[in-house]
Amino acid sequence: xxxxxxxxxxxxxxxxxxxxxxxxxxxxxxxxxxxxxxxxxxxxxxxxxxxxxxxxxxxxxxxxxxxxxxxxxxxxxxxxxxxxxxxxxxxxxxxxxxxxxxxxxxxxxxxxxxxxxxxxxxxxxxxxxxxxxxxxxxxxxxxxxxxxxxxxxxxxxxxxxxxxxxxxxxxxxxxxxxxxxxxxxxxxxxxxxxxxxxxxxxxxxxxxxxxxxxxxxxxxxxxxxxxxxxxxxxxxxxxxxxxxxxxxxxxxxxxxxxxxxxxxxxxxxxxxxxxxxxxxxxxxxxxxxxxxxxxxxxxxxxxxxxxxxxxxxxxxxxxxxxxxxxxxxxxxxxxxxxxxxxxxxxxxxxxxxxxxxxxxxxxxxxxxxxxxxxxxxxxxxxxxxxxxxxxxxxxxxxxxxxxxxxxxxxxxxxxxxxxxxxxxxxxxxxxxxxxxxxxxxxxxxxxxxxxxxxxxxxxxxxxxxxxxxxxxxxxxxxxxxxxxxxxxxxxxxxxxxxxxxxxxxxxxxxxxxxxxxxxxxxxxxxxxxxxxxxx
Numbered sequence: 001x002x003x004x005x006x007x008x009x010x011x012x013x014x015x016x017x018x019x020x021x022x023x024x025x026x027x028x029x030x031x032x033x034x035x036x037x038x039x040x041x042x043x044x045x046x047x048x049x050x051x052x053x054x055x056x057x058x059x060x061x062x063x064x065x066x067x068x069x070x071x072x073x074x075x076x077x078x079x080x081x082x083x084x085x086x087x088x089x090x091x092x093x094x095x096x097x098x099x100x101x102x103x104x105x106x107x108x109x110x111x112x113x114x115x116x117x118x119x120x121x122x123x124x125x126x127x128x129x130x131x132x133x134x135x136x137x138x139x140x141x142x143x144x145x146x147x148x149x150x151x152x153x154x155x156x157x158x159x160x161x162x163x164x165x166x167x168x169x170x171x172x173x174x175x176x177x178x179x180x181x182x183x184x185x186x187x188x189x190x191x192x193x194x195x196x197x198x199x200x201x202x203x204x205x206x207x208x209x210x211x212x213x214x215x216x217x218x219x220x221x222x223x224x225x226x227x228x229x230x231x232x233x234x235x236x237x238x239x240x241x242x243x244x245x246x247x248x249x250x251x252x253x254x255x256x257x258x259x260x261x262x263x264x265x266x267x268x269x270x271x272x273x274x275x276x277x278x279x280x281x282x283x284x285x286x287x288x289x290x291x292x293x294x295x296x297x298x299x300x301x302x303x304x305x306x307x308x309x310x311x312x313x314x315x316x317x318x319x320x321x322x323x324x325x326x327x328x329x330x331x332x333x334x335x336x337x338x339x340x341x342x343x344x345x346x347x348x349x350x351x352x353x354x355x356x357x358x359x360x361x362x363x364x365x366x367x368x369x370x371x372x373x374x375x376x377x378x379x380x381x382x383x384x385x386x387x388x389x390x391x392x393x394x395x396x397x398x399x400x401x402x403x404x405x406x407x408x409x410x411x412x413x414x415x416x417x418x419x420x421x422x423x424x425x426x427x428x429x430x431x432x433x434x435x436x437x438x439x440x441x442x443x444x445x446x447x448x449x450x451x452x453x454x455x456x457x458x459x460x461x462x463x464x465x466x467x468x469x470x471x472x473x474x475x476x477x478x479x480x481x482x483x484x485x486x487x488x489x490x491x492x493x494x495x496x497x498x499x500x501x502x503x504x505x506x507x508x509x510x511x512x513x514x515x516x517x518x519x520x521x522x523x524x525x526x527x528x529x530x531x532x533x534x535x
Contacts, residue, residue, distance in 0.1 A: 001057070001067050002147040003048060004041030010148075010199055011037060013224040017196045019255065020234030027196055032235035035252025037197055039093070040149070043101050046092065055088050069103040070144045072110060075358050079347050086297040095305035096298040097248055097433075099445050100151070100193040104298075106143070107290035108152040108202055111283075111514060112272065113140045114355035118283060118510045124213060124275030127178050136272055139220045148199040150220070152291075153189040153259060154206045154284065167210030173203065173261055174214040175274065182267040183274065185217060188260050193445065195257040196232050198223060204272075204287070206451075207280040216280050218272040227264040232257035236438040244397040247428055249438045256445070282507055285459065286514040288451065289362045295449055296343050296365055299372040303336035306379055309430055313386050316415035316423045328382050335379050342368025354513045361516045363463065370456045373447065380434050380443075387430060394427050462507075463515045 002010075008028045017024045019032045027033040047056045047067045058071050068085040071078070089103055090096035112119060113136060120132040143150060156173070160166035173187040189203055204218040205211065223230070237253040238246050273279060310332050314320040320329075346360035346368065353359050384391055395413070400406050400421060413420035433439045451459065464472070469485040477485065 001047050001065065002044060004038075004043075004045040007044045007149070008037060008041050011197065015196075015224045015230065016228065017230040017232065017257075019196070019232045024196075031239050032237060032253075033196060033255070035237045035239050035250070036098075036194070036254050037252070039098065039252050040101060040194075040197055043089070043093075044147075046089075052088075055085055066144065067102075067147060069106045070147075072113070073358050074356055076347060076350060079350060079358055079360055083297055083343070083347070086294055087301060090298050090301040094248065094251070096301045097251070097442065098254055099295075099298065099442070099449065100254055102149045104291065104294045105149070105151050105194070105198070107294060108287050109136075109140060109143070109150070110290045110357065111287045111353075112136050114353050114357045115510065115514065116355075118279065119218065119273040122276050122279040123273050125178060126275075130268055130271075132268070132271055132273070135269060138269065139272070143200065143220075146199075149194075149197065150200045150202050151192045151195050151198040152202045152204065152287070153192040153195070154204040154288075155190040155192075156205065156208070156215070157188050157190045161208075164210035167208060167215070168212050170215075172215055173217060174212070175217060176263065179265075182265050183217070183219075183271060184263055184265055185261050186263050188258055190258055191256055192259065193256050194254045195223070195259060196230050196255055201228075201259065204284050205280045206285065207277060211277045211280060213275040213277060216277050217266075217274055218284070219266050219270050220272065221264070221266055221270060225264055225266075227262040229260045229262065230257050231260065236436075236441060242397050244425070245428065246432060246438075247425075248432045249436070253438065253441075256441075282511040283514070285451075286362075286511070289359065289365060289514070292362075292365050292369055292451075293346070293360055295446075296339075296346065296368050296372075299369065299446075300336070300339045300343055302376075303332075303339045303372070303379070306383055307332045307336050309426060310383050310386055313383070313426050313430070316418045316426060317386070317388075317390075318416040319386070325386070328386070332379055332382060335375055339368060339372055342371060349516065351516050354510070359514070359516075362514075363460065363516055366456050366460055370453060370460075373453045373456075376443075376446070383430060384434065387427060390427050391431055391435065394424055394431065400424070 011028050012026060015027075017027055017033075019027075019030075022032070024030045024033060028037045044067075046052055049056075053065075056068050057065050058068055060066050060070075068082065071082055071085075073079045073082055086103055089101060093101070116133070116136045119136060123130070123132055142148070157170055159170040159172075171187050173185055173189050175183050176186050177184040189201075192201070195201070199222065201221045201223055202219075203221060205216055221228070232255045235253045235255060236249060237251075238249040239252075241250050243250045307329075310329055311320070314322075314325055314329065319325045342364050346362075346364035349361040349364065350358050351361065395409050400409055410420040413423060415423040431439075433442065447453075467473075473485075
């Protein structure tokens with residue numbers, strides 16, 4: 001495991017990073033970037049602190065102590081252990097304000113390490129066969145032994161989405177040349193989070209109709225590679241503000257960024273897969289199941305924080321016992337408990353993957369994420385309604401400490417059994433998280449993280465036996481007295497074949513094996529205990 005000091009040193013590698021139009025010479029010292037860089041350094045040091053050893057580290061098969069962000073769960077108990085670890089990190093960083101620390105990004109390699117053959121076997125080359133079979137394992141050993149930070153970059157630039165053949169015209173990353181020493185690539189990867197602060201980029205694709213073989217590239221690439229330019233949005237960090245006034249922006253901003261590859265040579269040893277859009281269509285989304293599990297844990301912490309802020313706020317205002325307020329508080333509490341229920345259900349109905357990992361039920365992970373996104377706005381609005389105009393009128397620390405106006409403000413703004421200083425602190429936290437530019441970016445991240453809501457729902461349909469002649473209609477067919485549904489099934493199958501998008505009926509076996517197969521509704525229409533299948 002590396003220290004925070006070693007992590008900061010690794011960022012001074014000559015990387016080319018633009019932030020808000022400015023080329024940053026050293027991201028560990030520049031005001032726009034130093035806060036987050038040092039927050040992740042603190043993250044690394046958390047793992048070295050002896051008091052966190054049991055929750056933040058594990059001993060691998062070689063007897064080496066490693067950070068839990070590399071821990072591959074092989075049982076339901078292992079999954080619960082990872083959950084407690086991620087929960088610990090979210091609570092440490094102010095209730096999950098950082099959405100992409102290494103723990104939330106390194107997991108994108110879990111599916112690849114678990115099931116390595118499909119990536120090499122399904123690659124397609126223009127100039128003869130290449131052996132990529134050992135690459136993923138070699139890359140995994142590199143990142144774990146060096147305790148590196150990686151960031152997935154799978155999204156591609158928005159272009160003309162009104163026609164499928166427009167994909168070939170986009171300036172997205174593509175292979176210019178296959179050479180003996182590697183592939184030469186050029187173009188953009190559209191967006192990644194925390195990109196300026198990582199060591200390696202894990203590039204890939206989330207398939208779209210019209211994607212070409214040249215645009216289908218999966219590889220692990222050092223960010224300081226010659227020809228790579230990182231273009232990050234303007235930072236919302238305010239390092240010089242008083243932490244009382246800006247409790248979150250003073251800590252830093254994890255930054256989202258695009259990356260341009262200007263004729264970058266990627267050696268074959270760093271390549272995982274190339275040339276097969278069909279593989280991209282079926283498989284890589286499964287990499288993000290593990291990312292979304294981390295997201296689900298963070299959402300539970302977010303929901304708990306909202307409940308806690310609401311209870312403290314209404315108590316400070318003396319409105320807790322108002323019947324209307326109590327009903328709204330009950331909704332917030334139910335929101336938190338429902339998020340937790342989906343998380344627990346995912347763990348309890350998990351399954352064994354081809355490589356022997358215990359994977360929480362991806363259907364319940366998607367359901368839980370969808371539930372959070374569908375209800376989060378209402379919960380935030382309820383919290384802001386509790387605030388009333390108090391969320392707008394927030395004297396600064398300087399005003400509260402002013403010898404003349406300070407005591408008068410303290411008298412006017414004190415709450416029921418709480419000082420004005422502490423009462424305003426509650427308002428400040430709510431305002432920073434939900435009403436500032438810093439907070440709005442955080443909300444937008446959750447909205448589009450990995451997959452937006454519509455795609456979460458689409459994934460459910462791509463992974464569930466929903467066909468008219470399948471298990472989900474069996475009871476309805478019995479009730480209706482329907483006999484043979486072969487003709488209905490035939491028509492449905494023809495429609496699915498004509499669709500651009502993935503259908504559960506036609507997925508290759510290697511893709512199906514990464515989705516829950518027991519414990520939801522099996523092929524015989526009966527519910528089965530998935531946990532038993534993993535033992």
